[in-house]
Amino acid sequence: MFGRLTLEAFKHDPITTGGIIGGLLSILAIIVLLTYFKKWKWLWREWLTSLDPKRIGVMYIIAATLMLLRGAADAAMMRIQQATSVGGSHGIISTDTFQQVFSAHGTIMIFFVAMGFMFGLLNLIVPLQIGSRDVAFPFLNSLSFWLYIAGILLINSSLVVGEFSAAGWLAYPPLSGIDFSPGVGVDYWIWSLQIAGIGSLMSGINFLVTIIKLRAPGMTLMKMPIFIWSVLGSMMLVLFAFPILTATLAMLSLDRLLGMHFFTSGGGGNAMMYINLIWAWGHPEVYILVLPAFGIFSEVVATFSSKRLFGYKSMVGALGGITFLSFIVWVHHFFTMGAGADVNAFFGIMTMIIAIPTGVKIFNWLFTMFRGRIRFTTPMLWFLGFVMTFTIGGATGVLMSVPAIDFQVHNSLFLVAHFHNMIIGGVLFGFFAGLAYWFPKFTGIILNERVGRLAFWFWIIGFLLAFMPLYVLGLMGATRRLDHYDATLGWQSLFIVSAIGGLCIIIGVGLQILQIIVSVFDLQTTWNKPLLRSVGRTILIKLDSLVGKREFDKTGDPWDGRTLEWSTTSPPPFYNFAVIPKVNERDAFWAMKKTADNDQKPQYKDIKLPKNTGAGLFVAGFSLVAGFSIIWHIWWLAAVGFIGGLICLIQRLSDDDTELTITVAEIMINESKEHA
Amino acid sequence: MIQHKSDDRSTFGFWIYLMTDCVLFASLFATFAVLRNNTYGGPSGNDIFKLPFVLSETIILLTSSFTSSLMILAARRGNSARVLLWLMTTSLLGLTFLGLEISEFSKLISEGYGWQRSGFLSAFFTLVGTHGLHITIGLIWATVLMAQIYQRGIISSTNRRLTAFSMFWHFLDIVWIFIFTMVYLMGVL
Numbered sequence: 001m002f003g004r005l006t007l008e009a010f011k012h013d014p015i016t017t018g019g020i021i022g023g024l025l026s027i028l029a030i031i032v033l034l035t036y037f038k039k040w041k042w043l044w045r046e047w048l049t050s051l052d053p054k055r056i057g058v059m060y061i062i063a064a065t066l067m068l069l070r071g072a073a074d075a076a077m078m079r080i081q082q083a084t085s086v087g088g089s090h091g092i093i094s095t096d097t098f099q100q101v102f103s104a105h106g107t108i109m110i111f112f113v114a115m116g117f118m119f120g121l122l123n124l125i126v127p128l129q130i131g132s133r134d135v136a137f138p139f140l141n142s143l144s145f146w147l148y149i150a151g152i153l154l155i156n157s158s159l160v161v162g163e164f165s166a167a168g169w170l171a172y173p174p175l176s177g178i179d180f181s182p183g184v185g186v187d188y189w190i191w192s193l194q195i196a197g198i199g200s201l202m203s204g205i206n207f208l209v210t211i212i213k214l215r216a217p218g219m220t221l222m223k224m225p226i227f228i229w230s231v232l233g234s235m236m237l238v239l240f241a242f243p244i245l246t247a248t249l250a251m252l253s254l255d256r257l258l259g260m261h262f263f264t265s266g267g268g269g270n271a272m273m274y275i276n277l278i279w280a281w282g283h284p285e286v287y288i289l290v291l292p293a294f295g296i297f298s299e300v301v302a303t304f305s306s307k308r309l310f311g312y313k314s315m316v317g318a319l320g321g322i323t324f325l326s327f328i329v330w331v332h333h334f335f336t337m338g339a340g341a342d343v344n345a346f347f348g349i350m351t352m353i354i355a356i357p358t359g360v361k362i363f364n365w366l367f368t369m370f371r372g373r374i375r376f377t378t379p380m381l382w383f384l385g386f387v388m389t390f391t392i393g394g395a396t397g398v399l400m401s402v403p404a405i406d407f408q409v410h411n412s413l414f415l416v417a418h419f420h421n422m423i424i425g426g427v428l429f430g431f432f433a434g435l436a437y438w439f440p441k442f443t444g445i446i447l448n449e450r451v452g453r454l455a456f457w458f459w460i461i462g463f464l465l466a467f468m469p470l471y472v473l474g475l476m477g478a479t480r481r482l483d484h485y486d487a488t489l490g491w492q493s494l495f496i497v498s499a500i501g502g503l504c505i506i507i508g509v510g511l512q513i514l515q516i517i518v519s520v521f522d523l524q525t526t527w528n529k530p531l532l533r534s535v536g537r538t539i540l541i542k543l544d545s546l547v548g549k550r551e552f553d554k555t556g557d558p559w560d561g562r563t564l565e566w567s568t569t570s571p572p573p574f575y576n577f578a579v580i581p582k583v584n585e586r587d588a589f590w591a592m593k594k595t596a597d598n599d600q601k602p603q604y605k606d607i608k609l610p611k612n613t614g615a616g617l618f619v620a621g622f623s624l625v626a627g628f629s630i631i632w633h634i635w636w637l638a639a640v641g642f643i644g645g646l647i648c649l650i651q652r653l654s655d656d657d658t659e660l661t662i663t664v665a666e667i668m669i670n671e672s673k674e675h676a
Numbered sequence: 677m678i679q680h681k682s683d684d685r686s687t688f689g690f691w692i693y694l695m696t697d698c699v700l701f702a703s704l705f706a707t708f709a710v711l712r713n714n715t716y717g718g719p720s721g722n723d724i725f726k727l728p729f730v731l732s733e734t735i736i737l738l739t740s741s742f743t744s745s746l747m748i749l750a751a752r753r754g755n756s757a758r759v760l761l762w763l764m765t766t767s768l769l770g771l772t773f774l775g776l777e778i779s780e781f782s783k784l785i786s787e788g789y790g791w792q793r794s795g796f797l798s799a800f801f802t803l804v805g806t807h808g809l810h811i812t813i814g815l816i817w818a819t820v821l822m823a824q825i826y827q828r829g830i831i832s833s834t835n836r837r838l839t840a841f842s843m844f845w846h847f848l849d850i851v852w853i854f855i856f857t858m859v860y861l862m863g864v865l
Contacts, residue, residue, distance in 0.1 A: 268795030
């Protein structure tokens with residue numbers, strides 16, 4: 001009846017139990033709050049069933065933020081463990097839990113934090129920046145989002161029911177095969193990624209078609225904002241890389257479920273093929289994440305230097321070059337596997353070459369700042385921090401691209417420091433810059449600068465403290481994924497420095513959350529609600545005076561922006577633009593501001609927009625059921641999940657009445673309200 | 677026939693989807709190429725493949741591609757009875773193909789040459805089976821389309837779906853040509 005699911009699956013060690021109780025309590029708190037404020041209907045109508053990319057984008061970012069907290073908690077446990085588990089002491093968690101923690105940390109940070117932030121920002125900004133009202137396939141967009149949520153729920157339910165994979169974030173076989181990982185952990189890993197990955201693939205199709213087909217009239221390819229170019233490159237990588245992930249996960253799953261021999265040690269399997277396949281997806285994945293971050297930095301640096309981006313064409317060329325080259329460097333992740341000197345030399349040289357277009361971009365950004373009128377706002381600070389950390393990370397990357405050097409530092413903490421340098425310093429800083437830059441656009445509220453700056457400084461100092469010691473430790477011979485080491489090695493002091501750095505980062509994350517709270521809510525009046533009265537009035541008032549006044553964006557263009565998203569109100573109306581703008585120049589809105597002739601009366605036309613639907617949510621819900629029951633071998637329930645999802649999907653795709661029309665009269669009423 | 681602007685968009689989107697499916701199959705083909713000699717003491721392709729049988733499968737599938745083109749021609753003329761007829765023929769041919777494939781699979785399994793036998797057989801069953809799974813999805817799709825055309829006739833939405841279905845079906849045909857060549861022909865030769 002319940003497959004291999006027994007009560008045993010609910011027994012956990014104290015730390016995990018603490019985490020579970022914390023998680024369940026916060027879910028309970030949310031339910032209580034929603035019921036207390038009578039918000040369930042509002043939530044369903046305005047958010048959960050919405051096909052508006054602006055709403056979906058916000059939901060992506062909220063989910064990614066929650067997952068950032070989960071991933072950060074995992075990181076904190078690892079830092080504490082490695083700082084304390086020396087010699088006679090064995091730290092706070094067991095070896096097995098430690099393995100699950102580092103596997104979960106990597107998986108969650110890449111798939112559910114970085115990807116979530118990325119698709120969130122894409123949803124918010126891509127349609128606005130190309131002067132469109134929507135994405136190409138609104139329902140598919142909602143389905144992608146809910147599949148991402150299903151992946152999140154699945155990976156987090158492994159905390160409560162059963163266990164998570166202990167085979168690292170890429171689950172190399174034969175360790176991840178059924179012989180060495182007989183539990184449900186690897187299955188959780190497979191199915192949460194499979195479900196979320198299919199969502200990402202569909203998003204890739206969606207945004208590619210959106211950019212190709214839905215640009216405003218006059219916006220030729222070479223007049224697109226550079227962020228759109230970066231997204232185009234990133235989505236092309238999604239289309240080529242994610243099917244490989246789907247196939248690879250499916251094969252690993254067939255090995256485990258049906259006893260096939262793709263990657264097994266015996267039976268004619270070939271584990272090295274898995275390493276090749278997973279990195280043929282995994283390396284492009286790094287660029288899928290970092291290209292949009294590059295795009296964000298390009299927008300930020302041009303806006304806050306009040307200058308045109310330096311070298312637009314070379315920037316586009318560099319993006320194209322990176323997109324292409326990112327597919328022929330994957331072997332540098334496993335030079336030590338034994339592909340031979342010739343193969344390693346080819347991939348080593350390609351890896352060095354990919355540093356060239358990346359260097360071109362760095363110089364373009366620096367030249368954009370040169371003689372610009374620079375405003376040092378928070379997004380700009382993230383950019384400057386990025387330039388420093390990314391350059392360090394890039395230099396260590398080029399070091400490791402030499403196979404002979406890679407043999408020395410392979411799987412050491414040097415590597416761990418390197419890729420955190422790229423992913424935190426490159427990707428995450430980029431998304432933080434984007435969040436601070438575009439927050440006024442989709443909320444109408446400017447984020448508090450004072451707290452934002454403080455958060456940045458905690459982040460950057462914490463980041464350097466946490467990861468620079470790891471470079472040194474790596475050179476001293478510390479391998480990654482150690483839960484215990486000998487005291488005589490003399491590593492502990494550096495691990496303690498790294499843990500202090502981790503603490504600073506966590507304070508930084510806390511400050512970012514505080515930043516959003518103090519920017520969005522007026523603490524003095526919010527305090528007056530009975531439920532919050534107990535929090536303590538004096539603290540809130542103190543805080544309020546400390547952070548200064550809240551700021552709003554009434555003009556729609558708080559930063560003196562250059563691209564189309566700033567030409568509409570903040571937040572934009574649900575149809576984005578009452579009249580689709582005509583583009584003549586590269587920095588379209590900047591050009592419009594220079595040649596302003598606003599005397600013409602706008603000519604409104606009827607607008608067609610998609611109706612709300614819960615179908616995406618239901619399909620994803622059934623996928624979640626199917627995934628969970630395959631993990632636990634509950635076959636009848638898996639059938640229910642598949643058939644239910646299929647029926648929902650067929651029903652939705654057969655529906656011919658999915659759009660509603662907004663008439664000219666309605667637009668006029670709404671527009672006069674917006675501009676009042 | 678009125679061409680809607682969103683038709684253009686969804687056809688383009690469907691092309692992109694087909695390309696991603698192409699990459700999925702490419703991964704499976706690459707896997708098969710790596711594992712095709714890993715027979716682990718079990719049978720090789722030469723021992724188990726019967727070319728005349730596979731040829732008849734191929735001819736049936738190619739014919740179904742032809743009938744699906746006839747269906748599109750009928751749809752362009754707005755003749756929903758003809759569309760139903762050709763869609764039905766296409767599905768029946770597809771169903772026959774699927775039946776043949778299942779009989780081949782079950783014969784192999786009953787002889788003890790299931791997917792657990794060797795890396796080669798795992799790769800074979802997965803590659804050919806994934807194609808079969810796509811055919812199954814295509815058959816479900818065709819059934820839903822038949823119901824829709826029966827109810828609503830040839831309107832812009834059903835016409836758009838017929839176009840996508842036909843693209844999907846031709847795509848599966850092309851994949852099969854590659855399977856026929858790389859798996860069966862090269863396995864026997």
